[in-house]
Amino acid sequence: MANNRITVLLCLLSILAGRSVGSESFSGQTERERLRAIKPVIVHAEIIKEPASVPSAHASTIVETDDGLLAAWFGGTYERHPDVSIYTSGFRNGQWSDPVMVADGVQDESQRFPCWNPVLFKRENGDLILYYKVGPSPSTWWGEYKISTDEGETWSAMETIPRGCLGPVKNKPVILPGGKILYPTSIEIVGKWNVYMEMSDQDLTDWEKIEIDNNGFDAIQPSVLFHKDGALQILCRSKNESVVESWSYDNGKTWSPLTATELPNNNSGTDAVTLSNGLQLIIYNPVTSGRNKLAIAGSYDGKIWEKLIDIEDQPAGEFSYPAIIQDKEGNIHVTYTYNRERIKYVQLKL
Template structure:
């Protein structure tokens, strides 16, 4: 596989971001695209005003489970992890299953839940607890009945954060690879991975990945390629979606480089479809923050793109186009057992939306 030079690809990505900001956006709106099977809110009203960072999984029982954090606002100590199940064609009322209440000391906010259905095992819920992303720690809890009830939360080992935003993947040898990252280090944002050979009983940290192009990246997603290579794509501060590659099953990774997709410093998620295509959900915009959101880029539109090689991407569906205060952000994506694609994302920090796509119509 030929990869363009890091410098040329980084420059190209910034050009793409500039074009996006100039108004070159416009694919089909979600309601008009034939691939959109359904689009709905997981809930209409809640006991808390703000939500963010959804995640979705399909259980061994055959139904969907979604989770997100909700509370007064991000970083507030009352923020907890909420879970809903999709049963009999509808989402159940969200239930708080985890919070940051401490045995000693003040209550802490919770962050970024990640659902993962362990093959032949329980449904796992990873999340973070702490005052901010620089100081948080990883937690995990299990459900043996598809998210109906949950066991006692346990803290992950020191130095292991768990999947930071996006789902772990199962490697061909049956081991688990968890995409992770850190913020607030002397070296800036750093991408790393966490590997388990014993179904999550123990973990080994891999990385951090060396910086190739001048990119600060976090929140990777892992993709599989037919030649055996792994790819991770991730959010950056530099106006582009980043990527890194592994040719040895995730043990080592290439230096960070840029894709040809823009990124407004906002989370993405990606998945390898059963037909071999790579799919990413992301905000197709660069920086230029609105006055009410200094330091943050435009978190709209929200788009879906496909790639055959993980390098060149093409937009195929626009899920959201209209500006709003907090944007449409932090998507999560899976492909269900029936082949359909399920996407959840934050809708203006007020609700969580669930969209189903038919991949045959992309």
């Protein structure tokens, strides 16, 4: 009888604490049910055209413009080849324009380096900024950028990001309350991967670095999410078979040590976005090896995640390095590497 009373008491205490004995929290169950009820629908999908002279494409980025969308990626003979340059294509009236080369790694008449990982971003005055990397390898590259005042039709001369900073390493920056630009970034030195953050003014001056305790993880390429309580969260690629995270509760000035999430990772890039309704989305490879599957998962609290839709699920192939945004009408736009040959575009509605 005493044992029965103890069991009942434990159950009551568990219920009051929001958890049932031996199972997930009631709040967690409700959260998962809410997420499972979300049914994204693909409304448009196509391969963005590529010049015949460019056999390889990778690491795309996408941004909304006043009259449509603009995508960018690096393309050339193959990744690391000195001829790899940055290309852009605009989506207007339902069509992607012919790609245009907008940046290269030419140093002088005798020296040229490959370009890497473009990132498109619109600052508060409406200018588009194209950030990208130049250099022989990720361990030796540096950051450059160009600015467009006409929605990506033309670009300024190249500017170099101050030495010691890189700018966004793969995923889009965000504008913080108060106007500062926060850059999710990382370094890839042989034997050491490390996530950290950078910050600048809107005019791309006063750059500063913000260190993060990587807590023993080998992680790179973070993306930033906003939560209703003012917290910021980053989600990062890792070599540790999990997407890893860090949190900031002071507008990005300090960050918690990295920890693993429940999301798998195959040591390939991800991207994430906070929707206008507060739903968090991550686009990722939902596996720990291979790149033949690509999916979108959702969360309301950044902790409990549910896969919402498979974007690619094929026996073989590479579908990787995605980018994801929401436009002002609420549509979701995605680009990603398609078999290392082209960039694929997908539009979804929730």
